[in-house]
Amino acid sequence: TGSNACYMEEMRNVEMLEGNQGQMCINMEWGAFGDNGCLDDIRTDYDRVVDEYSLNAGKQRFEKMISGMYLGEIVRFEGHAPSNSLALVLHSDRLALLQVRAILQQLGLNSTCDDSILVKTVCGVVSKRAAQLCGAGMAAVVEKIRENRGLDHLNVTVGVDGTLYKLHPHFSRVMHQTVKELSPKCTVSFLLSEDGSGKGAALITAVGVRLRGETMSA
Template identity: 40%
Template sequence: MGIVVNNLPRIREECEVLHISDRQLREIMKRLHQALLDGLGKDTHAKSIVKCWLTYIQDLPNGKERGKFLALDLGGTNFRVLIINLGANHFDMQSKIYAIPNHIMTGSGVDLFDHIAECLANFMKEHNVYEERLALGFTFSFPLKQIGLTKGILERWTKGFSCSGVVGEDVVQGLKDAIARRGDVQIDICAILNDTTGTLMSCAWKNHNCKIGLIVGTGSNACYVEKTENCELFDGEPGKENLLINTEWGAFGDDGALDFVRTEFDNEVDVSSINPGKQVQEKMISGMYMGELVRLALVKFTRMGLLFGGQGSDLLFQRGSFYTKYVSEIESDKQGDFTSCMEVLEELGLSHATEADMAAVRHVCECVSRRAAHLVSAGIATLLNKMDEPKVTVGIDGSVYRFHPHFHTLMCEKISQLVRPGLQFDLMLSEDGSGRGAALVAAVACRQSQQGV
């Protein structure tokens, strides 16, 4: 046993490649800041890696929104329809999840939007608003180039979708046409947005300081409130000083800007992914990849004879077998207790693991998740420094932030170290962000048209 215990210092040494120093984080911040400027600039936008798409949302909720609103939240293999009733002192929300069958995900765009429109009509019947004319906010969590508040061109499908006839087209028009083909319901699509924007809007309704929206889940992205004068591509309504920007920062590093901190594990994850060379920062942060990064490190250390007595298992050597939820479970154990770790390793066919092995596995998990939290923190600190406002709340959604036991604390500590002195911030977990946010965007749009602003 003595020899096995001595492997931990060696594994710690090997894991040093996963540590990003504050000096390196500040260099990352400098590069991200430049990438944001490039995305916002007229002459640099086309070549920019971080696109900084304009959302055309210029007003946040102020608490005076009233009425019934629909929301549609499409971001994966199922979608949610919501009805939200906003009153002076209450907020009532009901929703239903609808599946998207595989043949529709890979069929035609017409079939997809017809399926969504049918579910919308059924939902309105169920909630006795079938005869009413309602405003709808549409959360669409795929890469989208917005040309207006109600116009968004699909850049490319992700998440297993490949519906024909939609890429390069306005998805709002696709949904409008499907509703018109039915002819039985009256729905006004007031806005299209992505899940990051929805998160910001949802949190801003409760907290007026909320000016950054962040997703750390399957993917990673952020949006923030920018001064209109800095948005060189904006040709919308003058007179408003702010505009919400969807950074699409998951692509940061696609040009090599993060190569100086990437590891062999990152390269392996990238090469084996469905989109090699794309979404480089996201692959170092998000839930879709975190477990696999841990697995690759464990495989390496096993092959070096540092773990499990050099004896792996079929599952350990199988790509994708180490789920990101395992990372959260293993790190939830109290120091010195390996109950969850033992269960995970047994599931993976590694019941011969010693306590020293478990301590090493936990250390690898901590290194990968801490690095992810620090990269996200560097991004948020960059936005806070750029905005230069005295107090900003960051609205956050996503499974990694929600379920990882230490992510919140790691972020608070690191942002405090990286943000300019005197700037205050706090992190707020979004409750049901993108759906509620979509309805709130519709509500804000209606509030403005009623007030004539």
């Protein structure tokens, strides 16, 4: 539904606590990124409408651009488009148009072939943007870790959970590619948690890294 991230920060950079030894887990609450207007240049009119009619208008703006809870709303049809329908539209190129037409019929809409192509294109663009924005945020985090540690290159493992990452046919691939392009000095490995909780993502990362004899960095 929503989106968040956390990472391990060096204690010497945590100003509110004394001591320079060790690390602390930082809960970024990155869904609120952009609430100060810093994302206004890339927000569209559709983003603004979704935000305006949400239960927390003006807040969690980044989350509303990348999380599964809102992607269907950005692409919405007369105000109703479940997020799982968006994923189904993109599941297979070969069957995509048939799936689009079936979904539109379920919504009580008659569609032409051109309509189906347009819907598929819009769903693809919105999904790709969400994955790229999520990847950009992740790239910024791993780059910060690398710079804070004074490393020329960082090997890092990231625990991930959520149905959008797990079930969307293209989201994870686009996100991974974006991280790779924006943080070339970092080698990022992703480990998927199956339990759908942030705690699960952290635990699966810790266990996976320990088994591989690495040092957990995120």
